[in-house]
Amino acid sequence: MVDVDTASFLAIGATAALAATLVTFGGRWVFVPVVVLELLLGIVIGPDVLGIAQSDQFVMFFSNLGLGMLFFFAGYEIDFERIRGAPLKLAAFGWLISLALAYSLGGILALSGVVLSLLFTGSALATTAIGTLIPILDDAGELKTRFGTYLLAAGAVGEFGPILLITFLFSTDTPLTSGAVLMLFVAVAVFAAVFAVRFVGMGWDKIEGAMETSSQLPVRVSVLLVFALAYLASDLGLDLLLGGFVAGVITRLALKGREVTIFESKLSAVGYGFLIPFFFVVSGVNFDVSALVDDPARAALVPTFFVLFLVVRGTPAMLLYRKVLDFRDRAALAFFSSTELPLVVAITTIAVAEGHMKETTSAALVGAAVLSTAVYPLLGLRMRGSQKDPAGA
Numbered sequence: 138m139v140d141v142d143t144a145s146f147l148a149i150g151a152t153a154a155l156a157a158t159l160v161t162f163g164g165r166w167v168f169v170p171v172v173v174l175e176l177l178l179g180i181v182i183g184p185d186v187l188g189i190a191q192s193d194q195f196v197m198f199f200s201n202l203g204l205g206m207l208f209f210f211a212g213y214e215i216d217f218e219r220i221r222g223a224p225l226k227l228a229a230f231g232w233l234i235s236l237a238l239a240y241s242l243g244g245i246l247a248l249s250g251v252v253l254s255l256l257f258t259g260s261a262l263a264t265t266a267i268g269t270l271i272p273i274l275d276d277a278g279e280l281k282t283r284f285g286t287y288l289l290a291a292g293a294v295g296e297f298g299p300i301l302l303i304t305f306l307f308s309t310d311t312p313l314t315s316g317a318v319l320m321l322f323v324a325v326a327v328f329a330a331v332f333a334v335r336f337v338g339m340g341w342d343k344i345e346g347a348m349e350t351s352s353q354l355p356v357r358v359s360v361l362l363v364f365a366l367a368y369l370a371s372d373l374g375l376d377l378l379l380g381g382f383v384a385g386v387i388t389r390l391a392l393k394g395r396e397v398t399i400f401e402s403k404l405s406a407v408g409y410g411f412l413i414p415f416f417f418v419v420s421g422v423n424f425d426v427s428a429l430v431d432d433p434a435r436a437a438l439v440p441t442f443f444v445l446f447l448v449v450r451g452t453p454a455m456l457l458y459r460k461v462l463d464f465r466d467r468a469a470l471a472f473f474s475s476t477e478l479p480l481v482v483a484i485t486t487i488a489v490a491e492g493h494m495k496e497t498t499s500a501a502l503v504g505a506a507v508l509s510t511a512v513y514p515l516l517g518l519r520m521r522g523s524q525k526d527p528a529g530a
Contacts, residue, residue: 141195148190149422152178153414172269172417172478173511179421192423203416205367205381206408207479208300209359211268212385214280215293218393223461224290231453231474232263232294236302239263239449251438252498257488261502262442262449264299264480266510267292270473272409273514277521284466284521287458291474295450299480300378303487325369326383329362333391355400356407359388378483420482420503428500435497442505447513450474465520472517481506 156174182189192200220228236259243259246252270292271280279285366387367380392400429436451471458467485502488494 142191142193145190145193145196145422146199148182149179149196149415149418150411152182152190152418153411156414156418169511170269170273170514171414173507175414175417176421176424176478176507179418180424180426181421182418183422183424183426185424185426190422192419196419196422199412200416200419201367201377202364203408203412203414203419204479204483205363205377205384206412207268207416208296208378208381209363209385209388210271210405210408210413211293211296212382212387213389214267214271215289215386215389219286220290220293224287225294227287227457227461228290228294229298231291231457232298234453234457235263235295235449236298238452242445242449253495254488254493257484257493258498258502260299260302261477261481261484261488262445263295264477264484265292265295265450265474266476266478266480266506267296269478269510270476270514273518274473277518279521284462284469287462288470288473291454291470295474296480297382299484300382303480303484304379326366326387329366330387330390333362333387353403356403359384359404360407362387378480416479424503425496425500428497429504432497435501438498438501439504439508442502443508443512446477446505446509447471447475450477465522469517469520472513472520476509476513476517478503478506478510 153175156171156178159174160171179190181187184191190196217225239259239262240255241259242262243252243255243257246258247255252258267289270288274280274285274288279288363381363384365380366384367377369380429439451474454471454474455467458470462470481502485494485499489496489499
């Protein structure tokens with residue numbers, strides 16, 4: 138039997154509820170995204186501060202489910218019909234520039250002895266937390282705008298690219314094995330996508346009717362898809378992030394062109410109501426505060442990485458989008474693209490476990506990622522101001 142720390146589980150759940158309460162009733166006094174509050178409050182209840190909660194096998198199980206659901210929504214929100222063409226091409230080219238910058242800067246840091254591995258550090262610098270940004274953008278009405286189209290494309294590539302990078306470089310023993318395993322996963326995912334599209338097409342009337350019954354068939358099938366692909370990815374030696382992301386893409390393809398407001402509402406309740414906040418609070422509980430507090434020199438890495446996020450992900454936004462976005466929108470795109478958190482947590486966790494990153498470097502990267510999620514979206518929204526343009530403009 139699994140030894141369950143019910144006190145920690147309750148404390149984590151209560152902390153998630155407290156974060157949502159503060160955001161809901163805090164008004165203008167609480168100006169940071171809820172995910173930042175969740176992580177910060179997780180640090181407060183964690184072993185380095187109050188010691189109310191700690192992470193065990195049971196807690197980590199639910200945290201991993203939350204991470205999978207977070208990337209499910211990242212994949213689900215990507216409308217490939219909408220972002221194809223110029224937005225997707227610019228996003229892909231921009232991420233390649235970011236990757237070159239990230240590995241160059243990572244190499245400099247590695248040569249100077251600041252970090253151990255340029256690959257892990259560089260990969261962490263070249264991410265974008267589109268899954269974290271989506272609720273913020275949705276609340277601000279940005280997802281339906283023309284600017285939102287370019288941002289979704291940049292975010293999709295900035296999240297999916299690093300996931301593939303993690304899978305290909307770090308999850309298996311050799312590139313050849315990694316490539317073969319990845320192709321097997323793609324084959325299974327394509328089969329699942331075809332089956333899902335046909336299943337929904339043949340039985341949509343009954344599926345739609347089940348949304349208002351106790352069976353909740355669409356929600357159960359979607360959650361099953363997340364679990365199944367995450368399990369398959371993990372069992373093949375890949376990262377569960379890939380499974381969650383692909384499950385979201387498959388669900389989007391299967392429901393293409395259908396009115397799914399009720400379905401999205403119910404699925405969001407499962408994800409954002411419980412599992413995803415659980416992941417962020419647990420990430421805070423696991424955050425190694427002492428690694429930074431005990432070494433002031435290492436604490437200086439937090440603002441350093443914070444600035445490097447903007448250099449790596451913001452530079453392509455300012456350079457490549459001059460013909461399609463004005464200066465303020467390019468600056469906003471730079472800030473939004475430089476928002477990082479979930480993948481930084483995942484990459485640093487892998488790196489520390491495999492001995493390629495120091496605990497202090499991991500803590501500094503995660504600390505900078507938290508800071509980026511608290512600051513950069515606010516700056517992006519400020520740059521956008523009242524500029525609300527329709528998606529097709």
